[in-house]
Amino acid sequence: MNSAPVFSPRHILCPVDLSEHAALALKYAAAGARAFGATLTVLQAVELELPPYFTPGQMPQLRGEVQQARDAAEHALARYVEAVLGEAARDLAPRVRAVEGHPTDVILDTAEREHIELLVLGTHGRGGARRLLLGSVTENVVRQARVPVFVVRQKQHEFLAPNQPAAQPNLRRILCAIVPGAAAHACLQTAAALAARFGAELTALHVVEDAAAAAETARAQLCAWLPSAVAQCAVRPEVRRGRAAEQIVAFAAETRQDLIVLAAQTTPERHGLFYGTTTEAVLRRAPVPVLVIPHQP
Numbered sequence: 001m002n003s004a005p006v007f008s009p010r011h012i013l014c015p016v017d018l019s020e021h022a023a024l025a026l027k028y029a030a031a032g033a034r035a036f037g038a039t040l041t042v043l044q045a046v047e048l049e050l051p052p053y054f055t056p057g058q059m060p061q062l063r064g065e066v067q068q069a070r071d072a073a074e075h076a077l078a079r080y081v082e083a084v085l086g087e088a089a090r091d092l093a094p095r096v097r098a099v100e101g102h103p104t105d106v107i108l109d110t111a112e113r114e115h116i117e118l119l120v121l122g123t124h125g126r127g128g129a130r131r132l133l134l135g136s137v138t139e140n141v142v143r144q145a146r147v148p149v150f151v152v153r154q155k156q157h158e159f160l161a162p163n164q165p166a167a168q169p170n171l172r173r174i175l176c177a178i179v180p181g182a183a184a185h186a187c188l189q190t191a192a193a194l195a196a197r198f199g200a201e202l203t204a205l206h207v208v209e210d211a212a213a214a215a216e217t218a219r220a221q222l223c224a225w226l227p228s229a230v231a232q233c234a235v236r237p238e239v240r241r242g243r244a245a246e247q248i249v250a251f252a253a254e255t256r257q258d259l260i261v262l263a264a265q266t267t268p269e270r271h272g273l274f275y276g277t278t279t280e281a282v283l284r285r286a287p288v289p290v291l292v293i294p295h296q297p
Contacts, residue, residue, distance in 0.1 A: 007148075007193035009036055009117035015043045015107045015137075016080070016122070023084045025122030025152050028289070030088050032120065032150070035197065040094040041114065042081050045106035046073045066100075073098035104140040111147060119149045142264070142283065142292055148190065152289045171198035175257040176235075177205050177248045177282070187263035187293045188226075192235070194291075200258070203236045205251055207244040215239050245281035253287045261291045 014029035016022035026042065033040035046069075077096045082089045099106045111119060123138040142149050176191035178184035188204060195202040204226060208218045219239045226235050240247040252260055264279045283290050 007190040008197075009038050009148075011039045011041065011114060011116050012036075012118045012120060013041050013043060013107070013111055013114070013116040014120045015045070015103065015141075016077075017044065017103070018077075018080050019122075021122035021153060023122075025120050026081065026084050028150065028152050029120035030085050030092055030094070032118065033092055033094070034088070038118075040092055041097060041110075041116070042077065042094050043097045043099065043107065043110055044073065044077050045103040046070070046098050046100055070098050070100065103137045104144075107137070107141050108144055111145065117147055119145055119147060121149060121151050123151060123153050139280075142279075145292075146294055148294070149292045150289060151283055151292065171195075171200045171258050173255065173257045174200045174202050174259045174261060175205055175248070175252050175255075176202065176261045177207070177244070177278075178263070179206065183263040183293075187261055188235075190291070190293050191261040194259070194261070201236065202234070203238055203255070203257070205238045205240065205248060207247045208239060208241045209244055215241055244278040245285070248278070248282050249285045249287065257288055259289050259291060260286055261293065263293045 009032070012029050012033050014026050016026055029040055029042075032038065074096050077098055081094055081096060085092070085094075097110065099110060101109075107119070110116070119141065121138045121141060138151060142151065171194065174191050174195050176188050178187055191202055194200065204222065206218060206222045208215055219237060222237045222239060226237060238251070240251060248260065248262075251257070260282060262279050262282060264277065279292060283292070
């Protein structure tokens with residue numbers, strides 16, 4: 001079996017809104033671009049207001065004003081990127097794009113048009129009941145994206161030193177939460193490629209939700225499935241009983257994982273990619289970054 005990493009994004013897209021959580025996401029994206037030698041594009045969706053009424057003769061003037069507004073937005077975005085990344089901005093030379101439109105549409109359209117292979121999004125990590133709110137843009141993008149989406153929030157487990165623009169990701173432990181099958185195969189291959197690149201310990205966690213199922217049987221099945229699913233690195237099998245999302249989040253916190261990798265499966269019965277699933281619940285509660293791998297059945 002070919003041992004070359006199957007996950008090696010060549011073009012990373014990081015949408016930002018110039019906020020604090022977007023700044024952290026940009027640091028993650030820059031670290032990923034450096035690690036993979038990838039092109040980094042930083043994107044901002046902007047809304048340019050046009051007058052409600054105008055004549056055909058005013059079109060050239062309006063086009064000029066729109067272009068000036070877009071240029072000003074891109075200059076401001078370039079200054080933001082340099083302020084967040086410091087010298088890393090000059091080393092990586094990220095592309096900056098200010099595109100008019102709704103953020104979700106702009107992100108998904110840009111990802112498809114520019115053949116993006118990894119999306120990096122920031123979201124707030126509020127406490128209490130508000131912690132359950134991912135943010136409409138992030139949630140909609142994860143639901144509809146056709147490429148892996150890396151979701152990061154503030155005040156989480158130390159994966160990257162946020163105050164050091166040139167810092168490399170500190171991936172020592174990666175958790176791949178799986179249900180053996182086609183979707184899990186893609187998820188585990190991606191997690192294994194990351195583990196091989198960063199020299200990280202990889203754990204495959206299977207949560208048994210059926211109260212009647214024997215944990216020993218589940219472990220035996222998991223151990224039998226793993227060798228055929230991945231060959232890049234050693235994998236530590238783990239089996240837990242309970243609700244999947246709760247056990248994944250708890251295991252990640254208890255063992256101080258640096259990253260959770262999940263496969264999201266699209267089904268015709270569901271609205272979007274992961275609505276109402278374990279993936280959604282983990283994203284809303286995870287103490288670490290989450291990489292969502294889309295999967296078409």
